[in-house]
Amino acid sequence: MRVAVVGGGAVGLAVAGDLASAGVEVTLYERGELGGGASGRAAGICYDAFADPTDAAVATRALTRYREWDLLAPRPYVWVAREAEDARAVREQVAEMRALGLDVETVTPERLGDRYPTVETADLTACAVANDAGTVAPEAVVASLAERARTAGATVRTGTPASLTGPTTVGTADDETEFDAVVAAAGPATAPLLADQDISLALETYRAQVLVTEPVGASLPSLYDASREFYWRPRDGGVLVGDGAHAVDPDNCDPAADPAFVESALDRLRAATTLDPAVARSWAGLCTATPDRDPLVGRVADGLWVATGWQGHGLMRAPAIGEYVAQRVRGVAPRLDAPLAEQFDPSRFEGDEKFHPLGDPTADW
Incomplete structure (x- = not known):
């Protein structure tokens, strides 16, 4: 079996590695550098704190797979609320x-304050902790998954923009190759890639921003503030916000973070902790969204598969989704059960839906 994977982020690399490990002849195409899109700019927070079973x-x-690959650093994931309504939601979620x-x-x-003295807890009304959570270094994930794919026999072609001249035919500037199957896992570029085959995806793009502070010398969890709507995690001795x-x-996505974001994010960090750090660096990146906030994972035409629409959770989900897609492409029963196939099925939408990627109809869009 010969399979092409278009997209060299964490999901594409995981798919390629799993396919190659099963004896499939795999070629991965990446138009730039591996991890050059959302994967390389991700926060790297990983947790299982979801109320939805799938x-x-x-x-x-x-x-589990990140642990097996020795890529996960254990770190509790905390989410907190300050308002009564948010507090009720936290307790129901738990x-x-x-x-x-x-x-x-x-x-x-x-x-929470006893365990993490630098976290301001005076106005918190609810706190929850996911104990099995952790963090990963995005660049280490990309490097490890790329090495795993290559070692298993996959051909990885970087700096190679690819198009679809047929559902299972990949064209580049140098050649055109027919495969038994193609997996499109190219983030925001997935929609225009499939549009060449008259396949529309219910997919929109938004820009997310982060900063990393100078080292702070404090023990912190990963934390999401449901009332102030921001998150942080320790990174490189500082705090990623x-x-x-x-x-x-x-x-037209500016890869530099907006000065207004940097100022507001620092203000929120200072209000939520006893810290007053300086900024070491900041950046912005693209994320993909769907109308119901679930990804698009599955077959969209004979031999053509898609994996996109992560709502910022692509790196976190990559090991499981890569395994699932590789098993489906090979025609073997996937480890993850049937509800995923239906819940993430790309055909659940017509493909021409208009929606705000952040779910806020009043926002500028």
Whole structure:
């Protein structure tokens, strides 16, 4: 069997590695450098704290594989609320997650503050912790998955823009090659790639921003603040802080973070902790979204498969989704069960839906 994978991010590399490990002849095409899109700019937070059974199963499998590959650094994932409505949501989420068998729990603000003294807890109304969570270094993930794919026999072609001249035919500037199957995992470029075959995807793009501070010398968890709508994780001795998401034309995405985002993110970090760090660096990157916030994973034509629409969770899900897609392409029963096939099925949409990628109809779009 000969398979092409278009897209050299974490998902594409995971698919290629799993296929090649199963004896499939694989060629991966990446128009730039491996991990040059969303994967290389990801926050690298990984957790299983999902109330939806399918999302939880995908996340759990991804965490297991990251551990097997020695890429996951254990670190609790905390989410907190300040408003009463947000607090109710946190408690309901924990109950649903525990019903799925996940190692999550609510903790008092006082207990959270005792464990992490630099976190300001005075105005918190609810706190929850996912104990099986961790963090990964995006560049290490990309390098490891690329080496795994190459070692298994995959051909990895970087600096090679690819197009589809047929559902299973890949064209480049130098050649045109027919495959038994093609997997399109090219992030925002997936939609125009499939448009060449008159296949429309319900996919929109938005821009997300992060910064990393100078070293802070403090012990911190990964944390999402549901009321102030931002997150952080320790990174390189400092703190990576993320938010600043907004809709954008994917052809005109500034890779530099906005000064207003940097200022507001620092203000929120200072208000939520005792820290007052300087910024070491910041950046922006593109993410993909779907109308229901679930990804598009599955077959869209004979021999043509798609994996995109991650809503910022592509790196976190890559090991599990890569395994799932590789198994489906090979025609073997996937480890992850049937609900995923239906829930993530690309054909659940017509493909011409108009929606705001951040789910806010009042926002500028």
